[in-house]
Amino acid sequence: MLDPRSDDARRVEGLWWVLFWISCAVVAVVTGFLLAAARRRRGELHVDDEIDRRPVSWGDRFVVIAGAAVPGGILAGTFAFSLVVLNDMGSADRNLEVEVEGHTWWWEARYPNGAVTANQIRIPVGETVELALPTADVIHSFWVPELQVKKDHIPGADNRLSVVADHAGRFRGQCAEFCGLQHAHMEIIVEALPPDEFDDWLRREAEPAPEPDGADAEDGRRIFERASCAGCHTIRGTSAEGTLGPDLTHLANRDTLGAGAVPFTPEALDDFITDPQDAKPGVSMPPTELTPDQVDAVVAYLMELE
């Protein structure tokens, strides 16, 4: 978050540094008083039974000023500054709306042209993208530190946030609200592409899956459609239309499996299908009932889904 890649992120970074230095000053001053008090009181600790009857002293005034007025002033000032920064954020008009739905423990992204993907979204550089953040189950939190966007997915709430990336690049995000066993493996990658590249990608992403190329992949597709895979996953252009798990239409364009649990490679895909509970314990996907040869064929097919 100290390496901001958008205007909003820079605003929050500025606020962060102001709060950081104020905190440092408060810690230094309080530590100084504590040390001074510890030195003075050493050897003279006793209960002062005159305390209620003595006149107002400088010590009493100090408690009121340093204990109430100074913290009150600092908190009011930083609160006002936070409001100003918040008010400046996300004020640009949006050019694109993407729905990013939280699931235990992955994300589904839907674009207006029908493209559906998971755990890795792409946005055009320099354009304001509005993210709608529904949830399919519990509370999650969408957080991409370098873009400084963070907002909770709350059941029943229409939470939205705006994001602009002013550099191309890949920005790692992470669910920031504890949501169960695999909360740590609920990663989202936001990739900012130059607008031309983004338009190309978005157009291809909305297309149905490519036809299988070769006997293995053809077998794999048939097995996928007939086995339990199709009960939970969609591959557009085939008869697989399940909605419990991620849409796999263009799976091979993703960098990870299981929302960051393992890197996307044929071996990891094979292991994931064979025993998902090993790669990501607690995940909804059950161990496969397919034979190793059938799994190989399914992997051959899925690896072609670019």
Ligand code: CUA
């Ligand atoms: Cu989703 Cu933590």
